Amino acid sequence: MTQPAGAPEQNLARQVRLEVERTIQRGLRGLDYVTGGDPAVGLTPKTSIWSRGTLKLYHYHAQADEVYRLPLVLVMSLVSKPYILDLAPGQSLVEFLVKKGFDVYMIDWGVPRPEDCRLRLEDYVLDFLPECLDKVARDSGESEASIVGYCMGGLLASMYAALHTEGPLRNLVCFTTPIDFDGMGLFKRWTDPRHFDVDRIVDSLGNVPPELLYASFNLLRPVSQAVGRVQLWDNLWNDRFVESYRRFDRWAADQIPFPGECFRQTTKELQQENKLVKKEFLLGGRRIDLAEIKVPLLHVVAEHDHIVPYDASRALVPMVGSEDKTEVMLKGGHVSLVAGANAVNRLWPRIEAWLSERSL
Amino acid sequence: MSDAKQPPRDSNDPFAVWRDWLVQSERQWNGMLNEMMASDQFAQSMGRWMELYLGAQKSVNESLGRALAGLGVPNRDDVAELGQRLSAIEERLARIETLVERGTGVSAASTERRRPPRTRKPPAAKPPASRPPASPTRE
Numbered sequence: 039m040t041q042p043a044g045a046p047e048q049n050l051a052r053q054v055r056l057e058v059e060r061t062i063q064r065g066l067r068g069l070d071y072v073t074g075g076d077p078a079v080g081l082t083p084k085t086s087i088w089s090r091g092t093l094k095l096y097h098y099h100a101q102a103d104e105v106y107r108l109p110l111v112l113v114m115s116l117v118s119k120p121y122i123l124d125l126a127p128g129q130s131l132v133e134f135l136v137k138k139g140f141d142v143y144m145i146d147w148g149v150p151r152p153e154d155c156r157l158r159l160e161d162y163v164l165d166f167l168p169e170c171l172d173k174v175a176r177d178s179g180e181s182e183a184s185i186v187g188y189c190m191g192g193l194l195a196s197m198y199a200a201l202h203t204e205g206p207l208r209n210l211v212c213f214t215t216p217i218d219f220d221g222m223g224l225f226k227r228w229t230d231p232r233h234f235d236v237d238r239i240v241d242s243l244g245n246v247p248p249e250l251l252y253a254s255f256n257l258l259r260p261v262s263q264a265v266g267r268v269q270l271w272d273n274l275w276n277d278r279f280v281e282s283y284r285r286f287d288r289w290a291a292d293q294i295p296f297p298g299e300c301f302r303q304t305t306k307e308l309q310q311e312n313k314l315v316k317k318e319f320l321l322g323g324r325r326i327d328l329a330e331i332k333v334p335l336l337h338v339v340a341e342h343d344h345i346v347p348y349d350a351s352r353a354l355v356p357m358v359g360s361e362d363k364t365e366v367m368l369k370g371g372h373v374s375l376v377a378g379a380n381a382v383n384r385l386w387p388r389i390e391a392w393l394s395e396r397s398l
Numbered sequence: 399m400s401d402a403k404q405p406p407r408d409s410n411d412p413f414a415v416w417r418d419w420l421v422q423s424e425r426q427w428n429g430m431l432n433e434m435m436a437s438d439q440f441a442q443s444m445g446r447w448m449e450l451y452l453g454a455q456k457s458v459n460e461s462l463g464r465a466l467a468g469l470g471v472p473n474r475d476d477v478a479e480l481g482q483r484l485s486a487i488e489e490r491l492a493r494i495e496t497l498v499e500r501g502t503g504v505s506a507a508s509t510e511r512r513r514p515p516r517t518r519k520p521p522a523a524k525p526p527a528s529r530p531p532a533s534p535t536r537e
Binding site: 089154 | 427440441474499517
């Protein structure tokens with residue numbers, strides 16, 4: 039196709055005009071960005087059906103005429119807030135699942151209080167999780183359930199599944215779940231026992247402060263925060279980009295403390311000694327062998343996950359004893375896998391397809 | 399990189415080169431700094447920094463604690479102790495609630511929610527494959 043005479047000049051003029059308009063918009067909206075409050079998150083309607091300490095068990099209101107028989111319980115990580123799974127209408131895994139006819143519950147561990155520094159993994163895996171599933175069974179009237187665990191939530195769910203083989207768990211879905219801690223890259227290096235005195239940290243601080251966790255996550259990609267700010271400025275004219283950026287930024291900065299004893303246990307026994315993979319990890323005196331997991335398992339990992347690299351997550355599927363087990367690697371990072379713009383086309387339909395035929 | 403989605407590139411955009419450069423630079427710098435941070439020396443420096451941080455925290459807490467004690471105001475440990483006692487009460491209440499629920503079969507939060515029938519079937523109802531491949535699939 040031949041271009042009409044003068045086309046390059048017209049294009050240039052159009053681009054200059056566009057850039058001038060965007061620069062004006064950047065100025066105007068930059069002010070809105072700075073003065074605007076936090077964006078609303080976690081808007082899918084829900085009811086808190088049980089609480090214990092900081093823990094809250096939510097039930098999301100049904101939005102379909104029929105639901106699948108099995109309830110679905112979302113288990114979050116201990117180091118971040120659960121609204122990443124329910125960021126905003128249209129950008130919410132929870133909303134998607136509810137609309138697709140799943141009966142969704144969510145375990146929100148809450149923000150640990152100073153006195154929660156005594157909580158250990160035993161409390162989460164042998165006490166809180168079973169009690170939540172008991173409450174779900176009573177609330178739903180169903181004796182079985184599926185669990186979806188994200189990041190460390192997947193780790194807790196896997197430990198639970200290995201120690202509770204008689205039910206009520208029917209299906210297990212894990213996202214980016216660390217199992218082989220030798221594959222944790224920089225975290226593994228930084229927690230080297232020769233330099234990292236976890237006892238002193240926990241004994242001095244109790245819970246690990248969120249600022250430390252935030253700084254260590256940021257250090258994994260030290261330049262990205264600054265580049266993100268430049269990209270924000272570049273796209274300030276674009277409302278959709280700015281809204282999405284604000285929600286992610288709010289969540290990333292909204293870190294919560296890590297319960298101290300749990301941090302000590304995770305650092306020493308998992309991060310430093312890698313006991314789970316060696317089948318030497320004990321909870322409440324019981325050895326955890328992932329081969330004891332026999333329920334159907336779906337493990338979704340992210341190709342560009344810098345927080346839980348594939349080297350750390352790849353061990354889950356080979357180690358479990360389920361006959362029906364699948365690992366899927368999707369494009370994306372640790373967070374964009376579950377809540378990014380592409381999650382709607384990649385992860386969510388995949389979960390729906392896998393779970394729907396196993397939730398009858 | 400931000401998790402917010404970048405708008406599609408316009409081929410006539412004079413800033414496209416700069417944007418590509420920004421993304422490439424980010425990758426290169428992150429990669430380079432990650433290599434540096436993977437060294438033993440860096441882990442050692444982090445350990446030293448952490449010791450300094452803990453030392454500073456300790457002296458701040460001690461002097462603050464002394465000041466609060468002088469004013470007759472509870473310090474962090476006092477508040478934590480109070481929190482522990484409240485947690486113990488919450489635990490007891492939770493246990494009582496569970497026992498009541500088990501005894502009566504009625505949950506405190508079981509009302510006022512729509513309960514559709516649990517009869518939903520998958521869109522294309524087909525039984526799950528008995529033994530799907532365990533090897534990873536990439537998409």
